Amino acid sequence: MVRQLTRMTDLTEVRHGLAHGEFFLEYLPTISLTDGQCIGAEALVRWRHAATVHQPAEFIPRIENTPVSGLLTYWVIDTVATELGDWLRANRDALISFNVPPEILGRGGLEYVAAKSGLIDRTSQVMVEITERGIPDPLGVEAISYSQRKGVKVALGAH
Numbered sequence: 001m002v003r004q005l006t007r008m009t010d011l012t013e014v015r016h017g018l019a020h021g022e023f024f025l026e027y028l029p030t031i032s033l034t035d036g037q038c039i040g041a042e043a044l045v046r047w048r049h050a051a052t053v054h055q056p057a058e059f060i061p062r063i064e065n066t067p068v069s070g071l072l073t074y075w076v077i078d079t080v081a082t083e084l085g086d087w088l089r090a091n092r093d094a095l096i097s098f099n100v101p102p103e104i105l106g107r108g109g110l111e112y113v114a115a116k117s118g119l120i121d122r123t124s125q126v127m128v129e130i131t132e133r134g135i136p137d138p139l140g141v142e143a144i145s146y147s148q149r150k151g152v153k154v155a156l157g158a159h
């Protein structure tokens with residue numbers, strides 16, 4: 001039986017899930033069309049909760065524009081650094097991408113977690129995909145510009 005979650009339940013349950021290791025990342029390889037080689041990956045978050053693996057479409061819309069959105073994003077960045085940091089250092093041309101909601105851009109948290117996790121040393125290998133469900137505010141636009149000057153690639157998501 002699939003249980004529908006309410007927004008309030010989601011916020012509490014996502015916080016609990018983050019604290020108790022219910023989230024994990026899957027990596028979708030990026031393949032060069034020229035030579036068929038793997039040139040990177042996109043980090044995709046999944047939530048193993050209540051005996052079900054939930055896809056992002058099932059929980060992300062309910063946590064957007066809440067503090068939990070930032071918590072999950074920071075967890076993704078930290079996990080990418082932990083799981084792929086050695087691989088990125090060994091494959092300097094590889095690129096890792098992950099989604100970032102526009103509401104957390106420009107608040108300092110992304111830069112902080114990137115520095116703390118060591119991913120900031122790999123900025124030329126990072127692509128931040130800004131999710132399509134919002135428009136960055138002036139602080140977010142400034143953060144995008146700053147990130148690009150530091151070598152981070154930025155993409156705008158679309159369905």
